[in-house]
Amino acid sequence: MRNAPVSEEAPVGVFVGLATLDVIHRIAKPPAANEKITAAAQFVAAGGPAANAAVTFAALGGDATLVTALGDEPVADLIRADLAAYGVTVVDASAGSRRAVPVSTVSVLESTGERSVVSLDAVNSDAPAPEGLDDLVARADVVLVDGHHPLIARAAAASASARRTTLVVDAGRWKSVMTDLVVHATDVVCSSDFRVPGTSDSESTAAALVGSGVRTVVTTHGGDPVHWWSEGESGSVPVEPVTVVDTLGAGDAYHGAYAYFSTGIGTGVADRVDRSSRVAALRCSVVGPRAWLRELSTELHTELTRKRER
Numbered sequence: 001m002r003n004a005p006v007s008e009e010a011p012v013g014v015f016v017g018l019a020t021l022d023v024i025h026r027i028a029k030p031p032a033a034n035e036k037i038t039a040a041a042q043f044v045a046a047g048g049p050a051a052n053a054a055v056t057f058a059a060l061g062g063d064a065t066l067v068t069a070l071g072d073e074p075v076a077d078l079i080r081a082d083l084a085a086y087g088v089t090v091v092d093a094s095a096g097s098r099r100a101v102p103v104s105t106v107s108v109l110e111s112t113g114e115r116s117v118v119s120l121d122a123v124n125s126d127a128p129a130p131e132g133l134d135d136l137v138a139r140a141d142v143v144l145v146d147g148h149h150p151l152i153a154r155a156a157a158a159s160a161s162a163r164r165t166t167l168v169v170d171a172g173r174w175k176s177v178m179t180d181l182v183v184h185a186t187d188v189v190c191s192s193d194f195r196v197p198g199t200s201d202s203e204s205t206a207a208a209l210v211g212s213g214v215r216t217v218v219t220t221h222g223g224d225p226v227h228w229w230s231e232g233e234s235g236s237v238p239v240e241p242v243t244v245v246d247t248l249g250a251g252d253a254y255h256g257a258y259a260y261f262s263t264g265i266g267t268g269v270a271d272r273v274d275r276s277s278r279v280a281a282l283r284c285s286v287v288g289p290r291a292w293l294r295e296l297s298t299e300l301h302t303e304l305t306r307k308r309e310r
Contacts, residue, residue, distance in 0.1 A: 011263035012063045014136050015256075016156040017050030017146030017170070018122050019068040019083070019090075020102040021075050024248065024289060027107050030116070040110060045289040046082040047104055049146040049170050052249045056256025056279065058087035059293045061300070062263075065089045065136060067156065069127035069149050071099040086293065093130040093152055106248060113244040113284060122148035123175050129155035138163060141263040144255060146170040150177035157184040166262050170255045182209065187216045187262065189255055194219075202227070216269055220254060226277055230269045237273045242285040249289060254280040 025039035046055075051066055058064040066083060070076035071094040079101065080090050104119035129152045137143055137159040143166070145153040154177065160167040161184035169181050171190040174197065182188060188209050195201075196208040206217045206229050216230040223244070225236040257279035261272045279296065286292035 010061055010063045011141045011260060012065075012139055013054065013057045013256075013259050013263075014065050014067060014140040014143045014156065015050040015054040015057070015146075015259075016067045016143065016149065016153050018048035018102070018148035019046055019051040019066060019070060019079050020048040020104045020119055021045075021079050022047035022104045022106050022248075022289065024106040024108060026110055026246075026287065028110055030107065030109070041287070043288050043290075044078070046079045047106075047249065047289070048102070048148070049172060049252050049255065050144065050148070051079075051083060051088070052252030053144055053146075053170065053256035053259060054088045055083065055086045055293070056253045057260045059296050060257065060260045060279075062260050065091060065140075067091045067093065067130065067133065067136065067152055069094040069099065069122065069125060069152070070101055071095070071097045073098060073101050075101040075103060086290070091130055091132070091136065093127045093149065099127075108246055108248055110245075113246045115246070115248040117248075123150065123177070125149045125151070127152060134159050137165060140165055142166040142168060142259045144168040144170060144259045145181055146172070146255075147175040147177050147181065150175075150180075153177055154180050157181045160184060166259075168255065168259050168262065170252075172251065182212060182214060185214050187218070187258070188214050189258055190217065190219045191251060192219060192221045218258070218269075218273055220251065220277075220280075226273050228269050228273055233269075235270055237270055237277060239277045240281045242281045244284045246287050247284050250280045250283045253283040253292075 024043040026041040031037045054064040054066045070092045102120035107116045143160040169185045169188045171194045196205045199205040202219045209217045218228045225238045227236045257276040261275045
């Protein structure tokens with residue numbers, strides 16, 4: 001599953017955006033109003049689109065740095081510790097300050113793996129770009145932005161564009177900062193729900209993005225085929241069927257894998273899409289926010305062993 005990096009050294013990714021603390025419960029059914037229920041399992045882990053993408057990138061063998069805004073609240077220490085445990089370096093634009101760190105309450109339905117999330121976000125954050133951001137981008141093979149912490153996102157996108165570094169935009173939903181990010185993007189990876197203002201469906205959204213100069217647009221559709229448009233060509237890639245038990249962070253895993261595979265030599269868009277889909281499918285097939293990474297590590301080890309035996 002792993003792709004060869006640009007050089008023999010680990011590819012370097014910079015991820016800019018949201019980090020949360022996720023409190024996750026697996027439940028048999030959603031509670032009714034004023035009802036208390038007992039969960040089948042509980043997990044606590046760092047979450048957020050950019051954070052989860054960075055964890056995936058690191059698990060695939062990349063050098064991942066997350067640029068976010070956490071501050072010095074105790075909750076922030078829990079997030080930092082979890083990310084460090086999974087190989088992600090955190091650059092905190094709000095170090096030394098007190099700010100409300102988003103805590104997500106997540107329910108995952110046992111029968112379908114579908115998740116429901118209640119959380120704060122950071123689309124209106126005023127956290128400034130940290131010192132040294134330009135240097136981080138300068139050494140990166142790929143930069144990913146998720147549209148949270150917009151001042152940091154704009155600065156990172158402009159820096160990546162100036163250096164002609166691959167800039168992946170995680171387009172889960174339209175945010176006002178997207179206008180400023182898309183103009184610098186090389187790759188926009190969209191959910192099927194993402195809409196550019198004035199468009200009516202995923203295909204017209206993709207057409208609008210391509211028309212604005214984005215080199216590659218990818219749209220995911222859950223378990224349905226992934227569609228892509230790139231430099232005058234287009235296509236679709238089927239998604240490997242799996243038994244879905246937990247969809248939390250599957251899109252984020254896709255984006256982290258896409259960022260990783262975008263650093264490969266000779267990797268076409270369809271191959272990149274396929275490999276990323278396989279990573280996301282694996283995520284959906286394992287219960288819990290981190291256990292699936294052990295499965296990913298096992299698959300990578302098996303592949304490397306096969307290569308040595310050849």
